[in-house]
Amino acid sequence: MQFGGIRAVDDVSLTIEAGRITGLIGPNGAGKTTLFNVIAGHYQPTAGRVLLDGADITGLAPHQLFAKGLLRTFQIAHEFATLTVRENLMMVPPRQSGETLLGTWLRPGQVRAEEAAVRAKADDVIRFLQIEAVADELAGNLSGGQKKLLELGRTMMTEAKIVFLDEVGAGVNRTLLNTLGDAILRLNRERGYTFCMIEHDMDFIGRLCDPVIVMAEGRVLAQGSAAEVIANEQVIEAYLGRGLKNKPGAAP
Numbered sequence: 693m694q695f696g697g698i699r700a701v702d703d704v705s706l707t708i709e710a711g712r713i714t715g716l717i718g719p720n721g722a723g724k725t726t727l728f729n730v731i732a733g734h735y736q737p738t739a740g741r742v743l744l745d746g747a748d749i750t751g752l753a754p755h756q757l758f759a760k761g762l763l764r765t766f767q768i769a770h771e772f773a774t775l776t777v778r779e780n781l782m783m784v785p786p787r788q789s790g791e792t793l794l795g796t797w798l799r800p801g802q803v804r805a806e807e808a809a810v811r812a813k814a815d816d817v818i819r820f821l822q823i824e825a826v827a828d829e830l831a832g833n834l835s836g837g838q839k840k841l842l843e844l845g846r847t848m849m850t851e852a853k854i855v856f857l858d859e860v861g862a863g864v865n866r867t868l869l870n871t872l873g874d875a876i877l878r879l880n881r882e883r884g885y886t887f888c889m890i891e892h893d894m895d896f897i898g899r900l901c902d903p904v905i906v907m908a909e910g911r912v913l914a915q916g917s918a919a920e921v922i923a924n925e926q927v928i929e930a931y932l933g934r935g936l937k938n939k940p941g942a943a944p
């Protein structure tokens with residue numbers, strides 16, 4: 693992927709395996725976000741292809757990828773501050789077919805049945821994420837970490853099972869980060885979600901991700917378990933002077 697003279701992602705070849713939680717790390721400017729943008733349909737790559745289950749999805753728009761079950765978290769608009777958590781969950785369209793106002797007049801019975809199904813689904817999400825205590829709280833009153841949990845919950849309201857998370861743990865306190873991490877792990881193990889996540893916190897990455905892919909200067913530098921990549925000389929060098937946040941074993 694080239695922006696004028698800058699090759700933000702250069703000759704990158706990688707596989708995100710179904711059923712795994714893949715971590716994507718690398719120093720600032722490594723090309724992680726650009727790669728996400730190319731995969732999730734926000735940028736048309738200047739070269740190369742993106743395949744989903746062998747089918748070419750290069751250049752498809754985000755809503756077309758969404759229909760194929762691939763979602764990047766910020767594709768769901770941010771929460772509505774003046775609606776409750778449950779209402780926020782119920783606002784998420786399961787697919788982007790575009791509910792029409794006319795439809796609600798023509799098929800009121802069907803609409804009522806759909807609303808009941810959506811409410812049941814929202815209740816399931818609330819139970820799964822163990823956020824019953826804030827279900828009727830206005831989303832605007834949630835802490836930053838609770839909003840991230842809500843964001844995950846909104847993802848669960850869709851049909852997408854391949855989810856790209858861009859720094860979902862950023863700015864979340866340690867306790868809620870653990871809760872968020874548990875939810876991601878359980879979604880992966882119990883409900884078959886595939887995740888790919890950009891993160892900077894190595895504790896978080898180490899707990900959740902296998903494999904971890906390291907990018908630097910637009911290229912894939914290393915790939916392996918979290919323990920393998922943080923012991924990799926090239927990776928240490930790429931981070932030199934920038935510091936791996938919360939590198940296990942590092943002095944506090």
Ligand SMILES: Nc1ncnc2c1ncn2[C@@H]1O[C@H](COP(=O)(O)OP(=O)(O)OP(=O)(O)O)[C@@H](O)[C@H]1O
Binds near residue numbers: 698700719723726
């Ligand atoms: N829209 C754009 N136009 C021009 N250059 C861009 C654009 N987006 C990214 N770049 C450049 O591409 C390179 C990779 O940026 P990118 O944001 O993908 O890195 P990153 O690994 O996500 O970094 P960070 O961890 O800081 O978010 C950088 O040199 C950046 O300045």
